[in-house]
Amino acid sequence: xxxxxxxxxxxxxxxxxxxxxxxxxxxxxxxxxxxxxxxxxxxxxxxxxxxxxxxxxxxxxxxxxxxxxxxxxxxxxxxxxxxxxxxxxxxxxxxxxxxxxxxxxxxxxxxxxxxxxxxxxxxxxxxxxxxxxxxxxxxxxxxxxxxxxxxxxxxxxxxxxxxxxxxxxxxxxxxxxxxxxxxxxxxxxxxxxxxxxxxxxxxxxxxxxxxxxxxxxxxxxxxxxxxxxxxxxxxx
Amino acid sequence: xxxxxxxxxxxxxxxxxxxxxxxxxxxxxxxxxxxxxxxxxxxxxxxxxxxxxxxxxxxxxxxxxxxxxxxxxxxxxxxxxxxxxxxxxxxxxxxxxxxxxxxxxxxxxxxxxxxxxxxxxxxxxxxxxxxxxxxxxxxxxxxxxxxxxxxxxxxxxxxxxxxxxxxxxxxx
Numbered sequence: 516x517x518x519x520x521x522x523x524x525x526x527x528x529x530x531x532x533x534x535x536x537x538x539x540x541x542x543x544x545x546x547x548x549x550x551x552x553x554x555x556x557x558x559x560x561x562x563x564x565x566x567x568x569x570x571x572x573x574x575x576x577x578x579x580x581x582x583x584x585x586x587x588x589x590x591x592x593x594x595x596x597x598x599x600x601x602x603x604x605x606x607x608x609x610x611x612x613x614x615x616x617x618x619x620x621x622x623x624x625x626x627x628x629x630x631x632x633x634x635x636x637x638x639x640x641x642x643x644x645x646x647x648x649x650x651x652x653x654x655x656x657x658x659x660x661x662x663x664x665x666x667x668x669x670x671x672x673x674x675x676x677x678x679x680x681x682x683x684x685x686x687x688x689x690x691x692x693x694x695x696x697x698x699x700x701x702x703x704x705x706x707x708x709x710x711x712x713x714x715x716x717x718x719x720x721x722x723x724x725x726x727x728x729x730x731x732x733x734x735x736x737x738x739x740x741x742x743x744x745x746x747x748x749x750x751x
Numbered sequence: 752x753x754x755x756x757x758x759x760x761x762x763x764x765x766x767x768x769x770x771x772x773x774x775x776x777x778x779x780x781x782x783x784x785x786x787x788x789x790x791x792x793x794x795x796x797x798x799x800x801x802x803x804x805x806x807x808x809x810x811x812x813x814x815x816x817x818x819x820x821x822x823x824x825x826x827x828x829x830x831x832x833x834x835x836x837x838x839x840x841x842x843x844x845x846x847x848x849x850x851x852x853x854x855x856x857x858x859x860x861x862x863x864x865x866x867x868x869x870x871x872x873x874x875x876x877x878x879x880x881x882x883x884x885x886x887x888x889x890x891x892x893x894x895x896x897x898x899x900x901x902x903x904x905x906x907x908x909x910x911x912x913x914x915x916x917x918x919x920x921x922x923x
Binding site: 535539540541543553556558562 | 882888906
């Protein structure tokens, strides 16, 4: 039996440096889609292992900024083309709801195909169905990419141009897909404009109401009362 | 071929060829420094305070095996197909060690910076953890579950699909 290094007398994998743990996990191919199930299991071992497993180097992230969680066919086509171009499984997809005023509590779900989905949304209701739908699309992407099939033709011209643009920043680990008509800046502007219109409208209605009431009171109460008073006084 | 003396933490000396010793990048850089200081005539003694005698012996077995005739310094790139297969078999047998030994070996490989050995050890540990449940891994490697209750519950809920044993699922 080896007596061990001087540095560490009691042998335990818990005390291994994080970079060695990282190498071990890479050897076990836990960073791949196929290793997802294993990864989930091992993340539940202890904190150190969890931290080593989720080192950012493992992940290629896609951030979807959209005001709508509903997975459309265009959305799936887009993901599919991204996956094909990246030449790898999109392991982590972060979906961010762009609507302002919502909380940012992430909800993490692992799907059957091994995708880690992080959904940022204040309200959790309805998440599950949407998550499943998204997961189903991603699974489709995965199957097609892994089988080496070419992605299907994209019918949506707007999405086509969007994904052409994305290619430029795909060298980085993180890239962002933004549906043009649902950009948060535009959403913010539309909401601010709506609020301004509502406030101005209320003010106008209030002023108009006050004016009408004033005219009614002056026309039908004050003037008749004054005339009646003048008539009575003149008769006396 | 020049020989060098590698001195372990407990003072034991191991005489090896400089070629074998140079598989360790740490030793290689130390050798270069020593050569510059002391010249090429005097014997080179490399102290390795972080590696004990037994572990160093085991590491040197690997280094000698991987620098035998027909093997180049970088390991297995230019070796013949037969030699490569022989080395693979040797590596497999070499890795038949206890978890404790494996731990010390991986630490030594990391410290000595022997890429091939480090990779081999990592593969060995990866094989041990593959397909095991978290409880099993903890038990096998003596790890402590340091998650808080709420945190653990959250992980369990999130990863339920992966944590459920497939065999149990099939039985149900």
